[in-house]
Amino acid sequence: MTRKTNILNDADFKSLSGRKNTISLVLAVLELVLYFGFIALIAFNKPFLSAKFSGAITVGIPIAIGTILLSWVLTGVYMLWANKKYYILVKKVRDKARGQ
Amino acid sequence: MQLAAIGHAHITSMLFFLFFVIMTLCITYWAAKRTRTTEEFYSAGRSVTGFQNGLALAGDYMSAASFLGIAGLVSTKGYDGLIYSVGWLVGWPIMMFLISEPLRNLGKYTFADVVACRFKQRPIRAAAASGSLITILFYLIAQMVGAGTLVKFIFGVPYEAALVVVGVLMISYVLFGGMLATTWVQIIKAVLLLGGATILVLLTLAQFGFSYGELFGQAAKMYGDKFLEPGGLITSPLEAFSLGLALMFGTAGLPHILMRFYTVPDIKEARKSVFYATGFIGYFYILTVTIGFGAAALVTQKVIMGVDKGGNMAGPLLAEFLGGTPFLGFLAAVGFATILAVVAGLTLAGASALSQDLYVGVVRRGAADEKEEVKVSKIATIGLGVTAIFLGILFKGQNVAVMVGFAFAVAASANFPALLLSLTWRKFTTMGAVTSLYTGLVLAAGLIILGPAVWIDVIHKDDKAALEKQIKEFETGSKQKIEALEKQKAAGRNLMKIDAAIAGEKRLADAKRKELNAAMPKAIFPMNNPAVISMGVSFLTGIIVSLLLPEKEAQTRFDDEKLQYMQISE
Numbered sequence: 132m133t134r135k136t137n138i139l140n141d142a143d144f145k146s147l148s149g150r151k152n153t154i155s156l157v158l159a160v161l162e163l164v165l166y167f168g169f170i171a172l173i174a175f176n177k178p179f180l181s182a183k184f185s186g187a188i189t190v191g192i193p194i195a196i197g198t199i200l201l202s203w204v205l206t207g208v209y210m211l212w213a214n215k216k217y218y219i220l221v222k223k224v225r226d227k228a229r230g231q
Numbered sequence: 232m233q234l235a236a237i238g239h240a241h242i243t244s245m246l247f248f249l250f251f252v253i254m255t256l257c258i259t260y261w262a263a264k265r266t267r268t269t270e271e272f273y274s275a276g277r278s279v280t281g282f283q284n285g286l287a288l289a290g291d292y293m294s295a296a297s298f299l300g301i302a303g304l305v306s307t308k309g310y311d312g313l314i315y316s317v318g319w320l321v322g323w324p325i326m327m328f329l330i331s332e333p334l335r336n337l338g339k340y341t342f343a344d345v346v347a348c349r350f351k352q353r354p355i356r357a358a359a360a361s362g363s364l365i366t367i368l369f370y371l372i373a374q375m376v377g378a379g380t381l382v383k384f385i386f387g388v389p390y391e392a393a394l395v396v397v398g399v400l401m402i403s404y405v406l407f408g409g410m411l412a413t414t415w416v417q418i419i420k421a422v423l424l425l426g427g428a429t430i431l432v433l434l435t436l437a438q439f440g441f442s443y444g445e446l447f448g449q450a451a452k453m454y455g456d457k458f459l460e461p462g463g464l465i466t467s468p469l470e471a472f473s474l475g476l477a478l479m480f481g482t483a484g485l486p487h488i489l490m491r492f493y494t495v496p497d498i499k500e501a502r503k504s505v506f507y508a509t510g511f512i513g514y515f516y517i518l519t520v521t522i523g524f525g526a527a528a529l530v531t532q533k534v535i536m537g538v539d540k541g542g543n544m545a546g547p548l549l550a551e552f553l554g555g556t557p558f559l560g561f562l563a564a565v566g567f568a569t570i571l572a573v574v575a576g577l578t579l580a581g582a583s584a585l586s587q588d589l590y591v592g593v594v595r596r597g598a599a600d601e602k603e604e605v606k607v608s609k610i611a612t613i614g615l616g617v618t619a620i621f622l623g624i625l626f627k628g629q630n631v632a633v634m635v636g637f638a639f640a641v642a643a644s645a646n647f648p649a650l651l652l653s654l655t656w657r658k659f660t661t662m663g664a665v666t667s668l669y670t671g672l673v674l675a676a677g678l679i680i681l682g683p684a685v686w687i688d689v690i691h692k693d694d695k696a697a698l699e700k701q702i703k704e705f706e707t708g709s710k711q712k713i714e715a716l717e718k719q720k721a722a723g724r725n726l727m728k729i730d731a732a733i734a735g736e737k738r739l740a741d742a743k744r745k746e747l748n749a750a751m752p753k754a755i756f757p758m759n760n761p762a763v764i765s766m767g768v769s770f771l772t773g774i775i776v777s778l779l780l781p782e783k784e785a786q787t788r789f790d791d792e793k794l795q796y797m798q799i800s801e
Contacts, residue, residue: 135791135794135800138799138800139794144799148793148797151332151797154328155328155329156328159324159325162321162324162325162328163479165321166317166318166321166475166479169317170471170472171468173314173461174471177460177461181459181460181461185444186444186447186448187444187448187450187452187456188443188447189310189459189460191310191313191459191460191461192310192313195316195317195520196517196520198317198321199316199320199516199517200513202320202323202324202513203320203506203509203510203513205328206324206327206506207506209327209502210327210503210505213332213499213502214499214502218499221798224799225798225799228799
């Protein structure tokens with residue numbers, strides 16, 4: 132029990148857990164804003180999406196494709212962070228916890 | 232344009248299809264020798280790499296609905312079809328950010344492992360298995376109906392025979408090859424589908440000097456600027472928001488997708504696989520949009536809608552236009568393979584809910600031996616396969632998109648809230664999770680049945696058709712009378728009297744039309760997609776019940792669970 136509370140109260144663990152939560156939350160909110168922003172444009176600002184972008188292509192087309200691409204980029208950002216940084220931090224806290 | 236090949240069993244289609252079947256059966260034979268234990272049966276011994284699993288996830292997700300449906304929607308509705316392709320993708324990042332870690336690190340075979348982790352096992356397993364099975368069944372119906380229609384269309388085989396072929400093949404993959412064979416079937420299908428769609432897009436662009444400007448210019452010239460602008464699809468913002476919620480959070484509640492997190496060796500590979508899958512799926516949706524606009528510009532809407540009113544044959548028709556019957560044959564075989572693979576994935580996920588959650592978790596209270604588990608899994612597979620064939624025949628002619636929407640709404644309303652709350656909220660309880668699961672399930676299913684798509688278009692289909700026929704008959708009758716009167720008027724007799732008679736006739740027609748329209752069946756619930764209500768109420772129920780009946784043990788276990796999924800303690 133004490134070992135568990137020790138880990139839970141450990142400053143490194145706390146900052147790690149907080150960082151993970153922040154990154155997950157920020158990225159999730161970004162994705163929500165991205166998608167529901169797109170939906171809101173369709174619902175409330177059709178003229179903007181109907182404006183010409185280049186030739187016959189309307190602004191709405193690159194925006195839709197951009198939403199798809201940006202969503203993918205966000206998953207990439209998370210993967211890189213988690214597999215490179217978070218992974219090492221977790222290992223550090225784990226080794227510390229085991230050493231106790 | 233002559234459409235010689237559609238509706239006839241063409242030799243190239245048959246050859247491509249036979250080639251796919253033989254290849255996948257060989258893989259199944261190979262996989263069967265490596266599938267003995269439960270872990271091998273449900274998670275391929277956790278031996279799949281991130282890249283392979285990414286392809287397999289994409290294979291599981293890119294169903295016939297996306298290949299045929301989105302291209303069809305874009306070709307007939309233009310820009311509005313694009314809204315769907317965006318919607319189908321955005322659930323993936325959400326899944327990655329919010330649930331990928333705990334899902335992979337806490338679970339073994341099903342998402343119920345994760346929800347039940349710190350709660351009382353039996354009630355949660357029963358509820359989660361119900362949510363899984365209902366989601367899977369609706370998804371299965373959609374795929375089976377799609378398969379029957381597609382095969383009938385392209386090979387000219389009767390609908391029922393097509394379903395039996397799909398059913399038997401799917402049962403063989405899953406029964407003998409388990410997750411390993413299913414994964415490879417998905418990978419092959421994903422590669423074929425992505426490759427086929429890429430070739431189709433290249434051939435299309437070649438017609439326009441590889442310029443998107445030219446392609447869109449041609450489409451705008453043929454169907455007006457409106458074709459490239461958002462139009463009537465989203466009339467009510469609330470309805471749009473509700474559909475968005477279902478698509479976004481439904482993805483994170485689909486049992487056959489969640490199950491794939493367990494096939495990779497560790498969380499790092501799991502994250503990679505979601506990244507690859509999102510890339511493949513996004514790329515594929517961008518391709519289908521080009522295919523849709525290309526079909527509208529080259530094949531023309533008139534021809535597309537002449538073959539199928541919903542536009543579902545836009546992709547295959549474009550293939551025939553650009554590459555002749557051999558290419559059509561290839562794409563048709565790929566379409567069929569697509570359905571086959573998705574159906575196999577769904578069946579495996581259904582079997583895991585039945586055997587791992589219901590049988591092992593609820594009936595045997597977690598105490599079943601290996602041999603027994605495998606046996607139950609195989610019985611469940613056969614049972615589900617036969618059920619799928621039967622349901623496909625029962626639901627013949629139903630709208631595929633409605634059924635898939637159903638599956639997403641149930642996944643978002645029943646499975647997702649309990650999963651998210653159990654991972655993020657310390658005070659969540661067993662009772663809270665169980666009530667949230669059942670509330671979401673019953674509410675989503677109930678409101679869809681009471682909504683316009685099912686209540687009017689399925690249940691009261693005949694009433695609506697009869698009334699529409701009456702209106703039409705009455706209108707033709709009154710039109711004829713008015714025409715006769717107009718003729719008399721032209722002849723110059725009794726002008727005043729005739730004008731009055733015409734006006735009277737028009738009034739009568741208006742009144743009658745109003746009367747008949749009032750008699751039209753009305754949906755009891757006004758929205759097509761209830762997620763905004765069913766998902767909201769499911770969350771609220773879980774929260775209120777948990778606050779009213781706190782569960783101390785579950786709260787203490789929250790920290791253990793967290794340490795476990797952060798992989799700090801084993």
